Amino acid sequence: MRLIVTYIQPERLNDVKQSLYANQIYKISITNALGCGEQRGYHETYRGVDVEVDLLKKVRLEIAVNEDYVQATIDAIVKGARTGEIGDGKIFVLPLERCVRIRTSEEGNDAIG
Numbered sequence: 001m002r003l004i005v006t007y008i009q010p011e012r013l014n015d016v017k018q019s020l021y022a023n024q025i026y027k028i029s030i031t032n033a034l035g036c037g038e039q040r041g042y043h044e045t046y047r048g049v050d051v052e053v054d055l056l057k058k059v060r061l062e063i064a065v066n067e068d069y070v071q072a073t074i075d076a077i078v079k080g081a082r083t084g085e086i087g088d089g090k091i092f093v094l095p096l097e098r099c100v101r102i103r104t105s106e107e108g109n110d111a112i113g
Contacts, residue, residue, distance in 0.1 A: 001096040001112060002070050004063045007033060008081040008089040013059050016080030023076045025069060027113060033060040038086045058089070064096055066109050 008016055013030070020028065034055040042053055065073050074091055081089050101111040 001099060001109065002065055002067065003094045003096045004061075004065060004070070004073050004077075004091060005094065006061045006063075006077050006081075006089060006091045007035060007058045008061065008077070009083070009087060010057050010059050012081045012083070012088075016061070016077055019076040019080035020063075020073070023069075023072045025063065025065070025073055025076060027063065029062040031060045031062075033058045037090075056087070064099060064112050066112055 010032075017028070020026070035058050036054050036056055044051055044053060061077070063073055070093060074093070077091055098107065099111040100107050104111075
């Protein structure tokens with residue numbers, strides 16, 4: 001089992017979700033996030049004051065998958081998120097030690113679905 005964590009541009013979320021759904025990957029958690037990387041932010045003027053905005057809006061997706069779905073999930077995220085520009089995002093694949101479905105007490109691969 002793996003936990004796939006990815007950070008993408010907010011405007012790419014619908015494309016990523018559609019790409020995941022097309023690959024029969026439906027169980028995802030989505031949260032708003034702030035972060036920076038190579039983009040390093042930008043400067044803007046707010047009420048006459050120069051402000052450095054160095055934390056940019058991102059969307060974080062967490063997807064728990066069985067081993068058979070790891071590559072398909074990565075491919076779907078890349079397909080939906082890639083623009084070719086700096087800031088497209090990152091994908092992290094982490095080992096998932098244990099998963100328990102609360103409703104049924106199923107564990108492991110059965111709990112992920």
